[in-house]
Amino acid sequence: xxxxxxxxxxxxxxxxxxxxxxxxxxxxxxxxxxxxxxxxxxxxxxxxxxxxxxxxxxxxxxxxxxxxxxxxxxxxxxxxxxxxxxxxxxxxxxxxxxxxxxxxxxxxxxxxxxxxxxxxxxxxxxxxxxxxxxxxxxxxxxxxxxxxxxxxxxxxxxxxxxxxxxxx
Numbered sequence: 001x002x003x004x005x006x007x008x009x010x011x012x013x014x015x016x017x018x019x020x021x022x023x024x025x026x027x028x029x030x031x032x033x034x035x036x037x038x039x040x041x042x043x044x045x046x047x048x049x050x051x052x053x054x055x056x057x058x059x060x061x062x063x064x065x066x067x068x069x070x071x072x073x074x075x076x077x078x079x080x081x082x083x084x085x086x087x088x089x090x091x092x093x094x095x096x097x098x099x100x101x102x103x104x105x106x107x108x109x110x111x112x113x114x115x116x117x118x119x120x121x122x123x124x125x126x127x128x129x130x131x132x133x134x135x136x137x138x139x140x141x142x143x144x145x146x147x148x149x150x151x152x153x154x155x156x157x158x159x160x161x162x163x164x165x166x167x168x
Contacts, residue, residue, distance in 0.1 A: 023157040026080045028091045029057060030105070030113040031072035037099045037113040038068045041092040043156045044135075045077060053142040054127060058135040064094075066136060070126070075140060076112040079120040080154040085161035087115065088154060110143075119151030 010018075024043035031038055040059065048054035055077060059066045069075055080088055091098050099105060104116035114121050124140030131137075152164050 020158045023155045023162075026084075026088045026154040026156050026161065027057065028078040028080060028088065028115060028118075029059075029069065029075055030078060030115065031069045031075040032107060032111045032113060033068040033072045035068065037105070037107075038065050038072070039091050039098050039113065040065045040069070041088050045079075048139060054139055055122060055124065055142055056137060056139045058132070058137055060135055061131070062134075069138075070129070072112075072126075074110055074112055074123065074125050074143075076108075076114055077120075077122040077124060077140070078115040078118045079122070079151075080115075081117055081119045081148070082152045082154050082163040084117060084154050088156075088161055114146075119148050119153055121146040 025045060027042050027045045028039050029042055040063065042057040042059065044056075044058040046056055048056050057077070059069070087103065090096060090103065099113065105113045106116070108114045108121075108123075110123070112123055121144075122140075122142050123144040124142050127139040127141040129136050129138050152166075155162050155164055
């Protein structure tokens, strides 16, 4: 069967339209580097392993933020709450000071920026990276977690942010 599809790839636009149907949680990855705090929005976040506790996300190789995140050696995964669409859009934008007002954040041990009002923070050490296609797979070893037990996540679906509504 693999011979039948070997060498074939779907058209990029059709691929994007298909992936847009998959709802994804939204996180902001933050770190502190020599120039100050850096961060980016990601919807490719997932758990990898319980033992050891590992998480991952993908970042485009052309990202201007990625080299500074890599330098930092540790980062925070800020799991955004359902009412934080504007924050997600801000950290996905180019040419803006993502940490300026109205962004509310604090520098927490071991020197990582934590965003206010999120559902959860995971403080991670950079574990490993791997180039895959036009992205870099980033794996973090989770050292600490802060959880808002009542927090509902922000979702991304069909190019738009939305709220999670649980079944009753």
